[in-house]
Amino acid sequence: MQFKFKLVSNLLILLFIASNLSSQKKSPTSVEIKKTSEVINPTEQSLSYMLPKTTIVVEIESEKTIKKTGPYYRYSQRYLNLSDVITEDCEEWAIKNIKITTKGTPNENQRYSIFSTGITSALMINLTPKGIIKGINLNEKAKLHRQINKTDNLDMIELEDVNFDHISLHEDLLYKTSTAAMAQEAANMIYKLRNNRIDLLSGDLENLPPDGEAYKTVLEEINKMEKDFISLFAGKTISLTKKQTFEITPDPLSSYSNHVICRFSTQKGIVDAMDITGTPIYFKLDAEEFNKLENKQLDTKKDESKNGLFYCIPASAKITIVDKTKEVTNKVVDIAQYGQVVSMPSDILNQEGIQIRICPVTGALISIGNK
Template identity: 30%
Template sequence: MLKRIVFISSLVLASTTSFSQTRVTAGVMQGKEYGVTYTLPKTKIQLTLETNRNQYIPGEFAKYASSYLHLEGVQLEPSISWSIDKVRISSIGVPDADKVFFVRMRDKTVAPLLELTQDGIIKTINVPFGKDHSVAATPLEPSKKMPNPRDFFTEEILMANSTAKMAELVAKEIYSIRESRNSLLRGEAENTPQDGKQLKLMLDNLEEQEAALTSLFRGQTITTSQEFAVAIEPTKEFTDSIICRFSSRLGVVESDNLAGDPISVSLKDLHSVNIPADDGKKKVDGIAYNIPGKASVIVKYKDQIITQGELPITQFGGVEFLAPTLFNKKSKIQAIFDPITGGLIKVDQEDL
């Protein structure tokens, strides 16, 4: 995520104290006021579906699969099908328009460093820029592509004058490859290598040739992984709310597309945070941060639970404030916030 660093050269002096301290107000200030605006996040629940698109391509000799290789049930027509591989649920943070705060600046005050996300969500205070503790994703290894079966055609196969004859000769070549592999495994081949690595290499090559030639009868399925993400913003508890649908023919479709079976989400507030009733008298005093609540999330497909867990939900929590005196000119307080929940992770006087 891109980051935006904002240096506050000075913070406002509190008129009722003898030292410099932070003053924060709600909303974006205009006119003669100078300072920095930051926001706290609200939670969206993101459902991520890792799916596979399976494209079946019939083999060139598919109609001879039963006659020459005794392969039954081989499809003769191309088809496309979808399947769900993995399902994940997570919380994501987006700026909350109802939680915007303004830090005023004046001369002769401490100059803390505020780090904001690209969306303006507060991330750190007084933490030196450049400390990135994120973990790099491990790149996926590309799947090995099957070689072209025609690369293994003999001259006799290439000279065949009909498809049926060609299929017959390819089938004979497949049986010959199997015999060669069995001879190597039993140590009966004339040139059986004594070195284990060399033997494995020869067996792998024979297996590759057999798989490629057999695909001309059995056909092959090309699988492509695709990831879909659907996000919802909870404001209250709900049960079996349909957020999308899944079709074995079409993949992920909209929630109103009846071609797919529904994927539903249930959300239950765990009441992990005791929030007093808001009487409207609570004042903005210091740096605001969220105290996120927790919710139980259950995802179902075809009335079966496919994933579940507990997630932090800021809408089920409340807002508190770091005391203004923590950021007066005599302190070296550092604070780290979770940009996803807006929760306070750490407060320290030492370098983090």
């Protein structure tokens, strides 16, 4: 009898301990998100994130063309019957392409603090390196962000840097005392190279290359030499491209009907917006009408429910780039700061395994689901 009493007592004790452990494990969960500017101690007991501003990135690709006259251009018609030759040194810029993209930049005015108790999905927040929210429970692998700096030597190549010094001139040509005689000798060299190519292709050379690869090498060298010698008459044309980016973070309180992002000069290329030697390149923004969500709650009632995750409903806008008076390109984009910030119900984050995706460029809600 005594044994049975002890057994029952031990079972009761175990049940009591188990119930206590169970109650500790199932502590109540709670999530509340507040604007950080309204929090007294935002650095304590909270997680922080920001919503983005949408920045418009305009990439302009321009091309610099350098034309250099050949030293014998005056004799092009006489010795080679060439009429389409460069007769004057010049360099000229032209815009080749303009591309519009967007990126997210942190909005310090839209910083929020997450307060939670218990085990909730709010603890599994995903941020960009700059603190912009990307979502909850995304299980993204950490990526090493490495910035590659490209060296652009375009501005180091000028008209005076272009010359014909690399051309191997024949000894007979160098001994000539007049430009006309040198031009005639250079023309003779071109005709010799052409005859050698004909003999090579027809198999009439005394010493043909031993194999196909050597044959190809010899033919390429003849073509290169001919091109080099022709450039002494026709001149040289060198084209180089350069890409420059301009970033604009639109302000809803500002107008962008004729905003000058830079100027363009055919002599200098892309120049500063204040440099009046160039013609203006305009950035225009036309925001589409956005109907904000309105709370229809009576003033006499106070909504005491807690806020969940804040996100954006972005507005659309048409971006147009105009070169002086000509429209070059346009694109419709979503912009966070032209839209509205709203919050989810806090109960969504009370659950474990909830997966939420938010666009780090516009702050828009992409999806809610289970992990």
